[in-house]
Amino acid sequence: MIEAHEFIDRAQKFGYYSYAGVPCSFLTPFINHVIARDDINYISATNEGDAVAIASGAYLAGQPAVAMMQNSGLGNAINPLTSLNHTFCIPILLIVTLRGDPDLKDEPQHELMGRITGSLLESMKIPWEYFPQEIPQIQPTLERATYYIKEQRRPYALVVCKDSIAPYGASGGGIPHRILNKAAPINFPLAAPVHSRNEILSHLHTQMPKENSVVIATTGYTGRELFALEDRENQLYMVGSMGCASSLGLGISLTRPDLQVIVIDGDGAALMRMGNFATVGTYGQPNFTHILLDNEVHDSTGSQATISGNFSFANIASSCGYEIALSGNEVTLLDQLFAHKTTKGPKFAQIKIHSGTVDHLPRPKLSPEETTRRLMTYISKCK
Template sequence: MIQAEEFVEAARNLGFGWYSGVPCSFLTPFINYVINDVQLRYICAANEGDAVAIAAGAAIAGKPAVVMMQNSGLGNAVNPLTSLTYIFRIPLLLICTLRGDRNLQDEPQHELMGQITEKLLETMTVPWEFFPTDAAEIEPVLQRATAYMQQERRPYALIMRKGAIAPHALTRSSIPEREDSNSAHIQQSFFRDNKEQRISRSEALARIVELTDPENTVVIATTGYTGRELFASKDSANHLYMVGSMGCASSMGLGLSLARPDLKVVVIDGDGAALMRMGNFATIGTYGGANLTHILLDNEVHDSTGAQATVSAGISFAKIAKACGYGVTLAGDDPALLDALFTVDANNRPKFAHLKIRPGTLEKLPRPNLTPEAVLQRFMKHIGNS
C-alpha cells in the first residue's frame, strides 16, 4: 500500500497535472488527493468515454493528463480509445481499477469484466502493468509509462487492485462555485418555421468559418459529414476533423478550452452525436468557460449512414443547455443565429447554439487528404504545442 501523495507528486514531477475520470471506491484516496490540491485539475466526467476525450483535449494543449476509471467503465471508453487516442496518437495515462479481481469476492456485475480487463486493454493495443503498491516501485512504473507515451504517443494503462492506496480525506469540492445559471442567462429564438428555407450544413459551416479568426480560434468538427464538409469548405491548420469517437467532439473541446483559456474553442456538433453523449452538456455547463462555443447543426437524421431519422425533432437542446448551466443558448433555423452567437457576451460561461439545417450533403464530398495524425500535428503546431 502506498500514500496517494507519493504517486501524485511523482507524477507531477513528470508533468502530470490534469486528471479526468469517473470515481471508483478503489480510487477514492487518489481522487481526493487530486481534488484537495488547488494546483491540480480534476474534471468529473459524466462517463468514462467523455473522461478520455476531456483528457485528450488537455493533452493536445500540451498538458499531460491522467484518466481514472473503474474497469466496468472500459466499455464506455472503448470507442474514444480506439478511434480517438489511437487514430490521432494522443498519449494518456490510464488508471483503471480491477473490480471482479479473481483473488477477491466482489459483486456479480464485476465478474466478467474482472476476467477480461487485461485482455481488453491488450486487444485495444494499450500496454499495461499493475499500479504500484510499494513506494519504491512508483518511479520505475512512471518512467516506463512516460517512455512509452513519448515514443508511441498513445495511452498506457495501470491496473489498480483494491487497497493499493491508503485512505485520504476529501477537504474541498471539485465542482466550481457559480451563481445561479439562470440569473444572467441569455436565451434567444431565431425560428422562421419553414423547413424548406433551412440552410445546408455546408452553408452553415462556411458562415462559421467566416466568423472565426484562425489566429486565436480553433474549430473542432464532429465525425461524419460535418468534418468532411468543413474540410471541403476551407481546410485550415486551426481545424480538427474528428473521424471517429462519435459524440466526443464536445468533451475534447472542453478539455482543450480549459487547458488553453487563451484560445477560443468552437465545437461543431451534430444531432446524432449530441444525443449519443448528452451527459457532456452537464459537464460543459459546470466546468466550461466563455472561450468555449458549442454549435449543434441539427438536420434530424443520421446523414452519413443513409439519413435514418434521429429523435431530435422533439428535443429542445437549447433548453437542455440552459438547464445544464451554459451562459448563452440560442435556437432556431435562421442563420442570423450564428452572427448573434459570435457577438453576444456569455458572462464567463460557455455559449450554445442549436441551428436547424436541412439534410443532405455535397456531391462528390471529399475526405481530408491528410491522415488524422497529420491533421492533429498541424493543429498542435498552430496552437503552439509542437
Template sequence: MIEAAQFVEAARERGFDWYAGVPCSYLTPFINYVLQDRKLHYVSAANEGDAVAFIAGITLGARGGQENGGRGVTMMQNSGLGNAVSPLTSLTWTFRLPQLLIVTWRGQPGVPDEPQHQLMGPITPAMFDTMEIPWETFPTEADAIGPALDRAIAHMDATGRPYALVMQKGSVAPYELKDAGRAAKREKRESRDVSRGVSSDALPTRNEALQRVIAHTPLDSTVVLASTGFCGRELYAIDDRPNQLYMVGSMGCLTPFALGLALARPDLHVVALDGDGAALMRMGVFATLGAYGPANLTHILLDNGAHDSTGGQSTVSPEVSFAGVAAACGYASAVEGDDVSLIDELFASPQLDGPRFVRVAIRRGTPDGLPRPTITPPDVKTRLMRHIAISGSNEGAR
C-alpha cells in the same frame, strides 16, 4: 500499499496535473487528494468515455504550447471500461493523443467481489491487449512509483498512445476529503427559441452554416473542432485551414474533447461543431460543460434531424430542446432556431462567464462528390498542434 501523495506528487514532478474520471472506491484516495490541491485539476465526467476525450483535449492543448505540465490522467473502474472503448480505439489511438489510464481491477480473479464484476474482472487484461494498450499493475511500493511512471511516459512519448496502470484492491491508503472542490455553481439560464417555423426546404444548408463559422474563426485566435461524419468532411471541402480538426469515429466525444482544449488553452477561442446524433449519444456531457466550461468555449449544434452520413435515418432531435438542456445545465447562453444568422449573433455577442450554445436547424442532404480529407488524423493533429503553439491571442476568447 502506498499513500496517495506519493503517487500524485511523483506524477506531478513528471508533468501530470490534469485528472478526470468517474469515481470508484479504489480511486477515492486519489480523487480526494487531487480535489484538495488547488494547483491540480480534476473534472468529474458524466461517463468514462467523456473523461478519455476530455484528457485527449488537454493533451492536444498542452503539448501544443505549454512548457510545463499538461499531461493527463484518466481514472475509472473497469466496469466502465466499455464506455471508454470508442474514444480509446478511435480518438486517442487514431490521433495519437496519449494519456495515463488508472483502471481499478474489480472482480480480479481470486479476489471476492460483487456479482456485476464477475465477468469484467477476468477479461480486463484481455481488453487492454485487444485495444493495444500496454498495461501493468499499479505500484504498491513507494520505490516502484517512479519507474512505473517512467515506463508509461516512455511509451506515451514514443507512440503517442495511452498506457494503463491496473489498480488492485488495497493499493492506496485512505485519504480524507475535507474540501470537495466542486465546480463553481452557476445559476440556471433561460433558453431562447427563435425558430420561424419555415418549411424544411427553406432551412439553411450545412454549407451555409459552415461558411458563417469560417467567417468568424480567424486563424490566429480560434480552433474549430468538427464532429464525426459529414460536418468535418464538408468543412474540409470548403476550406482546409490549419486551425481545424476533423473528428473521425468517437461519436459524441467532440464536446468533452473541446472542453479539455479550451481549459488547457484559455488564450484560444475553441469552437465545437456538433451534430444532433452525436449530441444525443452523450447528452450527459452538457452537464459537464455547464459546470466546468470556460468563456472561451462555443458549442454550435447543426441539427438536420438525421444520421446523414449513414443513409439519412431520422434522429429524435425534433422532440428535444437542446437549448433548454444547455440552459438547465448552466451554459452562459443558449439559443436555438432555424436562421443561420444566429451564428453571426453568437460570435457578435459579448464574452460571458461560461460557454455559449446555439442550435441551428439545417436542411438534410450533402453536396454530391463530397471528398474525404486526404490529410490523415495524426497529420491534422500535428498540424493543429504546431499552429496553436505559435498562435493564440493574449486577450483570450473573442
C-alpha cells in the same frame, strides 16, 4: 500500499497536472486527494468515455493528462480509446481499477470484467502494468509509462488492485457552482430549416477567428464539408469517437484559456453523450463555443431519423449552465452568437438545417495522425 500524494507528486514531475474521471471505491483516496489539491485540475466526467476525451483534449493543448475509471467503465471508454486515441495518436495515462479481481470476493457484476480487464486493454493495443504498491516502484512505473507515451503516442494503463492506496479523508474541493440561465424558455418545435449544412459552415468560416482559435468538427459530413470549404491548421476533423467532440474541445479550452475553442456538433452525436452538456455547463469557460447543426437525422449513415425534433437542445444547454443558449434556423444566428461576449461560462447555438450534403464530398487529405500533429504545432505557437 502507498499514499496518494506519493504517486501524484512524482507524476507532476512528469507533467501530469490534468485529471478527468469517474469515481470507483478502489480510487476513493486517490480521487479525493486530486480534488483537494489546488495545483491539479480535476474534471468530474459523467462517463468514462468523456473522461478519456477530456484528457485527450488536454494533451492536444500541450498538457499530459490522466483519465481515471473503474474497469467496468472501460466499456464506456472503448469507442474513444479505439477511434480517437488510437486513430489520432493521442496518448493519455489511464488509471483503471480492478474490480472483480479473480483473487478477491467482489460483487457479481464485476466478475466478468475482472477476468478480462487485462486482455481487453491488450485487445485495444494498450500496454498496461499494475499500479505501484510500494514507493520504490513509483518512479520506474512513471518512467516506463511516459517513455511509451512519448515514443509511441498511444495510451498506457495502470491497473489498480484493491488497497493499493492508503485511505485519505473526504475531498476538500467541490464542483464549480453555476447560476443557471434564467432566460425565458425557448419555444419549440423550431421553425423549419432554410439552410444546408454547407451554407451554415460557409458563413461560420467567415465568423471564426483564424488566429488563437481551435475548431473541432464532429464526425461524419460536418468535418468533411469543413475541410472541403477550406483546410485550416487550427481545424480537427473527427472520425469515429461519435459524441466526443464537445468533451475533446472542453479539454483543450480548459488547458488553454487564451484560445477560442469552437465545437461544431451534430444532433445524433450530441444525443449519444448528452451528459457532457452538464459537464461543459459546469466547467466550461467563456472561451468555449458550442454550435449544434440539427437536421434530425443521422445524415452520413443513410438519414435515419433522430429524436431531436421532440425537444430543444438549447433549453438543455441553458439548464445545464451554458451562459448563453440560442436556437433558430437562420444563418444570422451565428452572428448573434459571436456578438455575445460571455463573462462566466460557455455559449451555445442550435441551428436547424436541411439534411443532405454536397456532391462529390472529399475526405481530408491529411491522415488523423497528421492532423493531430499539425493542430498541436499550431497550438504550441499560439502564445
